[in-house]
Amino acid sequence: MPDSTHSPNAGNSPDPGDIGSEAPTFSLSSLDGQRIDLERICQSQNVLLWFSRGFQCNFCRSHMMEFIGGYDQVKQVGAELIQVAPNLSSSAQRFFGSDIPPFPFVCDPDKRLYAVYGLGDRGALDAAKNAVVTLATSIKTGEIGTTARGVYLDVANRNFFRRLHHHAATAVEHGLFLIDRGRIIQHKTVVGPIDPIPQIEEMMSIIRERCLA
Incomplete structure (x- = not known):
């Protein structure tokens, strides 16, 4: 089965990715x-659902280690954590x-799913600052x-120029979405590429408040 995304609310309000939307x-x-x-x-x-900057980002690797440490807590309250990264799957496997x-x-190198959830690119100036x-x-x-190893693995492939552009000229936002069992978005945090996202304890409190109350 090919990879796929689908926005159920295209053209309607609220926009896909907004709190309260499907x-x-x-x-x-x-x-x-x-x-x-x-x-x-x-x-x-x-x-x-965590949209990250990928394995080459030291900030995201730090967040990843925290989520790994708290993953059992997430599972204990009947939730799943999914990390989305703008990397090639083959590069992630090697890393x-x-x-x-x-x-x-899961990998979304073309950032189509990022766009569907409303995450944007803050441009070349932010990309340079972030670097x-x-x-x-x-x-x-x-x-x-x-x-350095992460950047090399993500760039050194047949998509070299496209991947180089991703690292040098784009600053994709990252975000964290809480989606309930009715597939309704109950919480979202969208920040700049190197800004912090809620830590695991804060997200556990939000899960209990929004989905288990």
Whole structure:
């Protein structure tokens, strides 16, 4: 089955991705080979849908480690966490090897699903600023080797120029959406590429308040 996305509210209000709207569906392959179908998952679980900057971003890797540490808590309240990344699946497989995240990690290199959920590109100026901050932070935290390896793996392929443009000239927003079992968006946070998103404890409180009350 080919990867697919579908916006149910196109042309209507509220817009797809807004709180209170029906979450756009998608069906994408995860790194472990499973088919991740939002509509099917929402039949039995609430969903935390995280649009990240990808494995080459040291800020997102930090968020990823926190989500890995709190994943059992997410599962205990009947929810699933899905990470979306604008990477090529083949590059992500090479980066993680056998050490893939315990939650579904799906790739959207053309950022179509990002657009469907209302996440935009803040442009080349933000991209340049983000690159400087990412480099400085990676050096300070000792993550420069991992960051450089991530960028190399994401760029060094037959889509070289397209992937280079993604890193050098785009600053895609990242966000976190809470989707209930009726596939309604109950919470969203959309921020700049290197801005913080809610930590796991805050999201657990939001899940309990919006989906379990």
